[in-house]
Amino acid sequence: MRPSTVVFALLGPLAAATVMVLALSGPSTAAHQPRLDANRALVARLGLTDLALFTEARYTRHPSQADLHSALQDHPGAFDHFPSGSLLPPPALVRRHASLDRKAASPD
Amino acid sequence: MHPWIEKQRHLIDFTLAALARRKTRNAGLLVAYTLIVFVLASLMLFANALRTEAAYVLAASPEVILQRMVAGRHDLIPPGYIERIGRLRGVQKIEGRLWGYYYDPVVNANYTFMARPADEVADGRIMVGATLARERGLAPGNTISFRSYSGRLFTFDVAAVLSPDSELLSADLVLLSERDFRAFFEYPAGHWTDVALAVVNPLEVRNVAAKLAAALPDSRPILREEVLRTYESVFDWREGIVLTVLAGAILAFTILAWEKASGLSADERREIGILKAIGWETGDVIRMKLWEGLLVSLTAFLLGFVAAWVHVFHFGAAVFAPVLKGWAILYPRFTLVPAVDGLQVATLFFFTVVPYTAAVLVPIWRAATTDPDAVMRA
Amino acid sequence: MIELSAVRKAFNQGQGNEYWALHGIDLAIEAGKVTAFRGPSGSGKTTLLTVVGCLARPTSGRVRFKGEDISALPERFLTEIRRQSFGFVFQQFNLIKGLSALENVILPAFPTGRPRRELVAAAEALFDRLKLGHRAGARVEWLSGGEQQRVAIARALINDPEVIIADEPTANLDTALSMEFMGILEGFTAAGKTVLLTSHDPLVVESAAVHRVVGMRDGRLTDH
Numbered sequence: 066m067r068p069s070t071v072v073f074a075l076l077g078p079l080a081a082a083t084v085m086v087l088a089l090s091g092p093s094t095a096a097h098q099p100r101l102d103a104n105r106a107l108v109a110r111l112g113l114t115d116l117a118l119f120t121e122a123r124y125t126r127h128p129s130q131a132d133l134h135s136a137l138q139d140h141p142g143a144f145d146h147f148p149s150g151s152l153l154p155p156p157a158l159v160r161r162h163a164s165l166d167r168k169a170a171s172p173d
Numbered sequence: 174m175h176p177w178i179e180k181q182r183h184l185i186d187f188t189l190a191a192l193a194r195r196k197t198r199n200a201g202l203l204v205a206y207t208l209i210v211f212v213l214a215s216l217m218l219f220a221n222a223l224r225t226e227a228a229y230v231l232a233a234s235p236e237v238i239l240q241r242m243v244a245g246r247h248d249l250i251p252p253g254y255i256e257r258i259g260r261l262r263g264v265q266k267i268e269g270r271l272w273g274y275y276y277d278p279v280v281n282a283n284y285t286f287m288a289r290p291a292d293e294v295a296d297g298r299i300m301v302g303a304t305l306a307r308e309r310g311l312a313p314g315n316t317i318s319f320r321s322y323s324g325r326l327f328t329f330d331v332a333a334v335l336s337p338d339s340e341l342l343s344a345d346l347v348l349l350s351e352r353d354f355r356a357f358f359e360y361p362a363g364h365w366t367d368v369a370l371a372v373v374n375p376l377e378v379r380n381v382a383a384k385l386a387a388a389l390p391d392s393r394p395i396l397r398e399e400v401l402r403t404y405e406s407v408f409d410w411r412e413g414i415v416l417t418v419l420a421g422a423i424l425a426f427t428i429l430a431w432e433k434a435s436g437l438s439a440d441e442r443r444e445i446g447i448l449k450a451i452g453w454e455t456g457d458v459i460r461m462k463l464w465e466g467l468l469v470s471l472t473a474f475l476l477g478f479v480a481a482w483v484h485v486f487h488f489g490a491a492v493f494a495p496v497l498k499g500w501a502i503l504y505p506r507f508t509l510v511p512a513v514d515g516l517q518v519a520t521l522f523f524f525t526v527v528p529y530t531a532a533v534l535v536p537i538w539r540a541a542t543t544d545p546d547a548v549m550r551a
Numbered sequence: 552m553i554e555l556s557a558v559r560k561a562f563n564q565g566q567g568n569e570y571w572a573l574h575g576i577d578l579a580i581e582a583g584k585v586t587a588f589r590g591p592s593g594s595g596k597t598t599l600l601t602v603v604g605c606l607a608r609p610t611s612g613r614v615r616f617k618g619e620d621i622s623a624l625p626e627r628f629l630t631e632i633r634r635q636s637f638g639f640v641f642q643q644f645n646l647i648k649g650l651s652a653l654e655n656v657i658l659p660a661f662p663t664g665r666p667r668r669e670l671v672a673a674a675e676a677l678f679d680r681l682k683l684g685h686r687a688g689a690r691v692e693w694l695s696g697g698e699q700q701r702v703a704i705a706r707a708l709i710n711d712p713e714v715i716i717a718d719e720p721t722a723n724l725d726t727a728l729s730m731e732f733m734g735i736l737e738g739f740t741a742a743g744k745t746v747l748l749t750s751h752d753p754l755v756v757e758s759a760a761v762h763r764v765v766g767m768r769d770g771r772l773t774d775h
Contacts, residue, residue, distance in 0.1 A: 175664075176663070176664030177664060178664075179664045179666055179667070180661065180662060180663070180664035183661035183664070184661065186654075186661075186667075187654075187661065190649070190650055190654060191647075191649070193649075194648075194649035443645075444647060447647060448647075449630075450606055450639060450641075451634075451639065451658060451659040451706065452630060452633055452659040452660075452662060452710065453630070453661070454626065454630040454631075454662060455626060456627075457661070457662045544607050544608070545606050545607075546598075546601040546606040546607035
């Protein structure tokens with residue numbers, strides 16, 4: 066068989082699969098909607114603030130609630146503490162102190 | 174068949190026959206290239222799916238969580254604190270929350286204990302997350318004991334296991350009654366862990382937080398928008414391992430491209446001369462090489478992408494599991510939302526196909542445009 | 552059929568190692584005949600062939616093919632004329648290694664976009680005529696010298712050109728194979744094709760199959 070035929074026979078289905086996968090991402094996402102809604106309801110009911118992805122330590126378990134000061138000492142961003150630190154950067158609010166943190170009138 | 178199509182097929186036949194002369198090397202090249210695309214695409218798909226899910230479900234998180242800080246550390250909310258908040262305009266509900274961590278030496282895992290109202294869970298009973306249940310072999314009706322930090326053993330009946338669909342959120346949760354919680358942790362009466370506030374109007378949230386910070390100087394309000402922003406940057410390409418993988422991939426691409434572009438061997442040059450001498454135009458030679466670059470990079474992209482898709486959405490990104498899991502014992506089993514960021518896919522496609530094809534074309538440009546009479550002279 | 556007027560060819564022009572291979576060639580080549588060019592190496596025979604066969608352009612002077620001036624044509628048209636009207640058999644054969652004899656033979660026809668089936672049929676017909684049928688699928692580097700030459704000839708014929716150009720065709724062949732080649736030459740003449748070749752070999756030059764011998768020396772014609 067001609068090499069070009071073989072190649073088209075292989076690439077054709079692959080390309081079709083890719084296009085299909087991309088085109089169906091919308092509808093397939095919709096299929097997850099019930100589960101997502103249920104999870105959202107759970108978050109609302111329990112008042113959750115974080116994904117339970119990194120259960121190694123308290124500051125990896127609740128990164129959004131991390132201590133203002135422990136961030137730079139113990140934060141997962143320290144490589145030698147936890148591998149998960151390399152996947153989740155310190156929350157923005159501790160990298161740049163949120164403008165709310167000392168909204169009290171300045172002494173001067 | 175249209176002569177143009179037939180001609181392209183001829184060119185493809187030739188370029189494939191030429192590649193087949195060094196089967197092992199070219200197969201190895203394709204495999205390496207596909208692997209690079211696979212890893213990058215997997216990361217991309219996984220990160221996007223996780224971010225999409227986090228953004229959606231955490232949108233129902235409390236608008237403001239108020240923490241209290243003592244000497245830079247997170248401290249308990251004392252009695253009367255909540256009353257000092259008083260009535261703030263726009264705040265619909267103020268609720269003290271009770272939650273904490275428990276280290277289970279039986280499986281070396283951390284759990285998150287949360288107190289829930291009596292109508293959800295009765296005294297002496299608990300609801301557990303599905304991952305935890307799996308790890309400890311629990312089902313509704315089972316009994317489990319925890320040794321508190323004071324040394325006392327507490328026994329609970331498992332009333333229910335939370336839905337496996339929610340493992341990403343509830344993997345390590347233990348929900349128990351307020352009374353049990355306080356007894357177990359010997360929590361000082363009247364104290365809370367933090368305060369959750371519900372604010373109706375999203376535009377009012379910052380104002381409310383500012384007022385809180387003013388009214389309670391030792392407090393630290395955490396807004397929902399900050400929670401969401403934390404998860405927007407998970408797996409960000411600018412961070413940690415992802416950056417390392419990306420840098421590695423770019424380096425690999427560069428080496429690949431450099432190897433291709435570092436000039437032709439005398440044999441290759443001669444062959445192009447022969448092709449031109451037997452009647453191929455410069456354009457034909459270039460088109461043939463273009464097909465070579467396109468076919469290799471396109472195959473790598475398609476194979477890598479489809480494999481990544483299957484890997485992430487059918488196998489839950491199993492390759493990344495060790496990294497994600499880290500030292501944790503509890504790792505949630507989750508199905509990911511197959512949300513795809515079209516722009517990212519297009520970018521990956523562009524950077525997979527274009528540089529490699531260019532690298533294949535550049536060195537032959539010179540040879541393809543020279544007169545073929547050099548061949549006669551060889 | 553082919554006319555050369557004051558054709559001169561230089562290499563590395565303007566550089567230190569500038570070299571003039573042809574110093575003004577005036578020549579008319581008859582159609583349907585075998586013309587042999589004889590002369591020592593360095594006489595410019597090969598260069599002359601490349602200029603005649605549209606492989607290179609003359610530095611100055613004109614080349615006319617069937618009345619049309621081809622020396623100043625753009626590359627695309629030149630290539631098309633070369634592909635349609637000229638078939639080359641190189642001294643070193645210049646077959647593409649790693650490909651089969653069949654693939655080598657149909658290569659020159661690829662840019663034409665003719666269906667593969669047609670090309671394979673034409674190639675197989677040529678193989679039959681040249682007694683190569685059994686070796687069509689073999690890789691060219693496994694073929695003997697004589698077989699390789701016949702593959703090179705078949706390749707030159709795939710587009711059914713009017714002119715065959717062969718550079719030192721018998722240089723790598725023994726007497727028996729050389730005689731075979733001369734037989735093939737006679738077949739070309741019978742088919743009405745024009746042949747140009749260069750040779751040192753007296754067997755070729757003095758053969759009855761060759762109609763005209765042109766001498767060359769130092770880039771000039773000596774006797775014609």
